[in-house]
Amino acid sequence: MTPPSGDASSGRGTGAYAGPAKRATILDVAAAAGVSRQTVTRAMNAMPGIRRETRQRVQDVARELGYTPSRFAKGLVQGARTSVGLSIPDLTNPYYPAFASSVVELATQRGWHVVMDDYGHGGATGAESVEHLAPQVDALIGYLGGATDEAQAILGRRPLVVLDQPAGSASGRISFDYGHAAQAALGHLQARGCRHLAYIDRADSEAGRATVAPGHRGERGHASGSAQEVVTARGQAFARSAAAAGVVLAVSVSPESAADARQVTRRLLEEHPRTDGIVVFNDLMAAGALKALAESGRAVPADCAVIGMDGIPLGELLTPELTTLALDLREVGRAAVELLDGLLTGSIEPGGPGSELVLRHRLVLRQSA
Amino acid sequence: MTPPSGDASSGRGTGAYAGPAKRATILDVAAAAGVSRQTVTRAMNAMPGIRRETRQRVQDVARELGYTPSRFAKGLVQGARTSVGLSIPDLTNPYYPAFASSVVELATQRGWHVVMDDYGHGGATGAESVEHLAPQVDALIGYLGGATDEAQAILGRRPLVVLDQPAGSASGRISFDYGHAAQAALGHLQARGCRHLAYIDRADSEAGRATVAPGHRGERGHASGSAQEVVTARGQAFARSAAAAGVVLAVSVSPESAADARQVTRRLLEEHPRTDGIVVFNDLMAAGALKALAESGRAVPADCAVIGMDGIPLGELLTPELTTLALDLREVGRAAVELLDGLLTGSIEPGGPGSELVLRHRLVLRQSA
DNA sequence: TGATTTTCCGTGAACGTTCACGCACCTGTC
């Protein structure tokens, strides 16, 4: 009968937080209410077999003591509510929030909890993120940037769904058909009459690095950035697709930000002044490219057409509005959650049929091309 | 000595997820390795007092059996690692990701876990979000849209930090000095020579509704939207500030999206063709306003200046680049986490001094005003 | 050799909750 924290009169009536005093347990409540554990359980969980007034009294005492059932004890005895980790490199990049939002929504619908990590800002890697999340979750969805195998090793038998990664040991995988995307974009530009094409790739980051087979560097064009080769899966697809179509493609490389892409585009236009069609790694970088084009006095799309990639909402707000290879990001989230659901329920075999999904970009024509 | 799942030879070598079979416990591992519980614990947690080869053998067996320590049992005996809930109405709105990213980063630095909920898309309310998160977390940070008291009641004594909400029973609160923001924006427009000002408010949502004292509807100007009154705290501040400065302010109301704001701005310009300075509820809506101004053939800022609010990265990518009342969203996240930290450690008293923080917007001059 | 430390490992207890029972009491029914 010893309330664990200060006396009740010190509170401010409503249940304001009373500091990190020792937590009240179900036994404290039981003692204070003059009942047993089980009755407290019945009162707190809306179970039958308890008199109305007893329930009320117990609830009052519980509130008074600031009692909150231990999620650990509860989980231990009841079996886990599934909680999934969501590992994302940078929420600040507008690509990810739409995806994350979709995952959270659909996970919540299934009664799951989502433990989120945004690992890019602290300079951490995907593997470190998984390491941080692993002890807390039953499964994981993530853009891990090349750490697939390490991540699956950390998770052991727990399902892992990776996005935009080459094949690996992950239980499930969602990837994108960049060949299709490249053909659609380059084809559209050619049909428009563009003859001097360029592609601006994202600079080396962990993501996609594993896709570059050693010794095979892609058919690269002219690197105007810092003379780096094409490193991303997207870049490779564009290089291949251009080569197959007999098109010359100037390739530049930029870190992932609009400001960087702006600079790189500026240099690209100096070195290749006749460029009349540009595809950019993603919409954010495309926004930077548009800026550079405007600065150089070029009209878009009249002098130079621009196609972005991913289809984030930002594109519609730019001037001119951005033509883009759009991905329905909510759909990507849905695919990831449903795949994970299948893996959790056992209806999909890890690494087996149905555990790999390939999604396609859709060319959305707006003003810029 | 009975492995809980299928025989080991059925696995594919590397630890691929083997389906939702009954989980292996520490005892299974101990039996299979021929040691005791405690030795398994020592092996798994890098504790001293175990022979190198024993550790290795136990770890191998653990991997073989797909053993993952129960976070519930662990949490129960070790005392909780704190996990905080993060409740956000809409990750799709570019305002929130930057904030969320900052919260996740700083929480992770402290060894906390972040359980995220994005409650807007399912049509849920802030209170429902808290209800969903509550059993899983030790504290909560959130943009709850008016459900402050209900949320604190659900959480009991656990700390709650609410953002952009009027005073309530929350343990901690972070709010914004909209009076200051309004003066800065209107002052700047006046100094620029703008004489016919307008403010585009966000339409009624739960957020901020509680700030409208019954009977006091703010000195509203001309509502060109659907004749609604000013409902947000921001709107009230602008109305008050305009009245104090003797400025006429046309007020329109729009749902929160760039497309909606575009339509509303179009109507505003029809009804008030001489408008030469507009402040918009947030940057996203301001992007829509810019679109409408361009459509109407007006030059920005020459014919009409525009000021947005919040300072999301989008603003820099628009044409013209958006002048805005910027908030450092990472700073907001930092404030929230530090406040929560203080509440958790007890160095800040809930509702006491230091539990309420007021942040100010800073006028960032770019091209649009 | 015997005493002392060190290394390695095992056993009881505890964390806080729910589940499966079982017991006591009340309300009818024949």
Place this chain on the structure above:
DNA sequence: GACAGGTGCGTGAACGTTCACGGAAAATCA
């Protein structure tokens, strides 16, 4: 007045892990 069937509540056991011990064997030292 005994029996059946509820209603309301309490007690042992179990969930899976770590902590605090304690003990045996091995290593070290006098």
